Amino acid sequence: MLQIENVYKTFNPGTINEKKALRGINLTLNPGDFVTVIGGNGAGKSTLLNMITGVYSVDSGKIIIDGVDVTKMPDYKRAKYFGRVFQDPMMGTAADMQIEENLALALRRGKKPTLRPGITAKERIRFKELLSMLDLGLEDRLTSKVGLLSGGQRQAITLLMATLENPKLLMLDEHTAALDPQTAAKVLSITDKLVTSGNITTLMITHNMRDAIHYGNRLIMMNNGEIVFDVSGEEKKSLTVDGLIKKFSETSKGMLSDRTLLSD
Amino acid sequence: MIEFIQSLPSPIAQGMIWGLMAIGVYITYKILDFADLTVDGSLGTGGAVLVVLTTQFNVNIYLALVAAFAAGCLAGFVTGILHTKFGIPAILSGILTQLALYSINLGIMSGRANTTISWRNYKLIVSSKTDELFFTILKLIVIVGAIIAVLYWFFGTEIGRSIRATGCNQNMSRANGINTDTTKIIGLVISNGIVAVSGGLLSQFSGSADVNMGRGAIVIGLAAVIIGEVVFGKLFNNFVLRLMSVVFGGIIYYIVIALVLKLGLxxxxxxxxSAAFVAVFLAIPYWKTKMAVKQPASKDKKTVSQKEVKGNAAN
Structure with a gap:
């Protein structure tokens, strides 16, 4: 499904701000994998995601999706493979456009826009059904501007947009970090529902260790631009928060300084 | 006063022409979120192309207006390329095209700064001749109405929606597979095409195309957009009404101008x-939000931030 081969990325090379963000990442995702990604600030998690989706270019290495080498493909062309949800709830939707318009845009992801109507009556009916599944009362607000919604509602809509046309890969970049705990839990359960019902291959970055253990079938831990820990199946199920923290302090050679990693 | 009311048709017609120009500004400034200064040049281009084609090449005046539209589109295309392919900031791209257009407009008019077109010699679409003002206004209603109708259709299509999304959230647009370079260029092309049509009409109304006719056009366009928003914003909330409010904004602007001139300015x-007028109208929404923050809303703000703190702690 996704193959990352020996990817390197350095920001501001040759300057005092040089940052080796990724140092030789190798990762293969199998169809249907739901992978949670943890690691301290600056470990390279978001860089990895942005590299896969094409927001940044790689210095060296290869990114292959479904057998297609996309390493040099611009982000908007690559978008047809991905559904993306960002940490900032404002980032994934167009605030001045209606809920149905946002969904219609996502439905056309990867297709060349034409002079056909931007939304059809049939699509409206489908959007209504999908929105009622979210159970947020949005099914009667198809023509409301997204900007009027709360952060949690916007994030739920972004999720729906991301999974609308069963993407090859779903990329979640700490998509519940900016929400209050109750809303975060709700959005996470919607995530789980959409991912498992569509059997979508998913990469989810999280700072919450409990969520990282609870969700998905595979967990990877990053530190200093490398993948330091990769577990799946039964081994992952038996993980504990304490065990993970211990693992982290081992791999980071005692440099356990990241506050956000510890909190859960 | 009665005399003033009797003289109103002229500023109304002029306001409608500038209102059409302001629709072009609305597309870039409001929909695309791109402050495009190309318009100061493309307005003159539209005027020059129309007048030269009509008076020197005997082209049908409606065809000449279409040619003016095309010339404006080309100007917008250049700005779009400068911005997206040359990586030049939006405002500077527009300024560069605008500057270049000064020479180009002079070139179109064979080096003359002013080329006249008179209703005495040509059958004009619009003219400021008093006994034709009524028909001029009627024709303008048809032309502006048709353009609004086409824009309404266009911004409802897939391409139109992509342009709106680009102006609203570029990040989201690219994540949804929209080539934001292309959508920006299309927006600029359409906008400047409409501005040039307005220039073509304006040259007929004022009796000449002038190399300086576009100077400060962006300010008048913005004035119309903002007046329309301030006066009709609460009432008019669909796309057609918004575009209409822009045209009304242009009319109000020209009535105000006629009034202050009458009062002795x-x-x-x-x-x-004009500049002071636009500055104040631009400031009004900003001042409004500042006042809203200072007053009782500050209580709400506190509860929100406490909630956030709690949320972060629990994470």
Missing amino acids: NSNNLKLF
């Missing part, structure tokens, strides 16, 4: 007046 100070 020296016409040399007109541009100063």
